[in-house]
Each structure stands twice: as structure tokens, then as C-alpha cells.
Amino acid sequence: SAVISQKPSRDICQRGTSLTIQCQVDSQVTMMFWYRQQPGQSLTLIATANQGSEATYESGFVIDKFPISRPNLTFSTLTVSNMSPEDSSIYLCSALTGLGPKKGTEAFFGQGTRLTVV
Amino acid sequence: AQTVTQSQPEMSVQEAETVTLSCTYDTSESDYYLFWYKQPPSRQMILVIRQEAYKQQNATENRFSVNFQKAAKSFSLKISDSQLGDAAMYFCAYRTPFSQKVTFGTGTKLQVIP
Secondary structure, three states: OOEEEOOOEEEOOOOOEEEEEEEEEOEEEOEEEEEEEOOOOOEEEEEEEEEOOOEEEOOOOOOOOOEEEEOOOOOEEEEEOOHHHOEEEEEEEEEEEEEEOOOOOEEEEEOOOEEEOO | EEEOOOOOOOEEEEEEOOOOEEEHHHHHHHHEEEEHHHHEEOOOOOOEEEEEOOOOOOOOEEEEEEEOOOOOEEEEEEOOOOOHOOOOOEEEEEEEOOOOEEHHHHEEEEEEEE
16 A cells, blocks of 8 residues: 655635645655546546656646646646636545556545635 | 446435445456545545456455446445445546556445434
């Protein structure tokens, strides 16, 4: 298993500003992921954070709006840029444990960040 | 494309009773993983149980068990002796060994009545 620490747990931000969410894993992992979850709804994958290369974004999400860093095998950040009220949501980071062919089966999650944009 | 369907937006169960949450999925793959995750109001996604498709035996974790019907592409979760702490959103999820992405269902909100 893995323990994933995510911060901040919540924040209220002014529109037009940016917020960076941090995610720290207690072991080295190959794959880290960022999700968005509207209250009461399912998870939507924003992007896959790759160590040593650019993140891979899903349809509807772009790097300028959601820049991602992955400086090493235990850490990643997601920035929500130029925020608007429509960005109010829960943001979750996730990781598949292990490295390379020894990666684990299931994904583990951080505690989530509840973002409110006013 | 793989899809995961949870047809029950909400369910309720009396404390100490048994409840079954439904999940169906669509895939052309023969090897894959299925999961049930629990998300309480704290927002933390917690893995409840997992099933490897190549295993015929249904997975069991204490009070939680699954009914995996591969031909029918069905993966239901049974919670026995329901407890108040079981109240949460439950998400069914799917992943192949070759893809890093997890596909989630829309979730079922479980209420446990004292």
C-alpha cells in the first residue's frame, strides 16, 4: 500500500488567481494521476503526471490551465490557473504503487482538496 | 472504450442487515482488474476490495464480498452486517494491466439506518 499526503485540504480563492496543490507519496511510484470530482459525482481524470517528461492530459484539459510538475518519483503538484467559479471542485491525486513492471494493481488516493472559487 | 455503470444512485440498508451494490462494465479485454472504492464524507478514497479477472474465485474482505460474473460483465459488492461507518459513496472501478488509467462508475450513495 501507499500513504499519499495532499495539501491543502481546502481553500477559498479569488477568481483570477492560481492555486497549487501538492501531493507527496511515502514510496517511489511510476505513475501519479490528478482527478477532479464535482460534489456527489464521479472522478474525472485530468492528467497523468510522468516523472521526467510532460504530463499527459485528457480531452478537455490543457496544460495552460492545469500545469503539472513531477520533479521526482514521490512528489507532484497540480496548479489550477486563472481560476473561475467553474473550477470549484474537489481535486484528488492518486498513484499506482511500485516502479516499472513491479507496479501494483490498485490506485491509492490522497485526501483531496476542496477548492471554492469566489 | 471501457465503461463502468452503476445503476443505483442511492441505496439504504438497516444496520446489521446485508446490502448488495450493483456494477456492470463493458470491455473487450480478457485480463483486467475490478475494484470497489469507498468515499466517506471525509473525501478519502479507500480501497474496499479488488478482483483479478483471471481468478474465478470471488474476492472477500471481512464483511465485504463480491459476486464476479465475467461472462455477464457484472461485479456486485455485498456488505454483510452493515455498520454505521459503512455509510459512504461507493465507486466501482476498472483497469487493465497495461493501462495506467482507472475508469470509475458514477457511484452509489449508501445510507445506513440505525
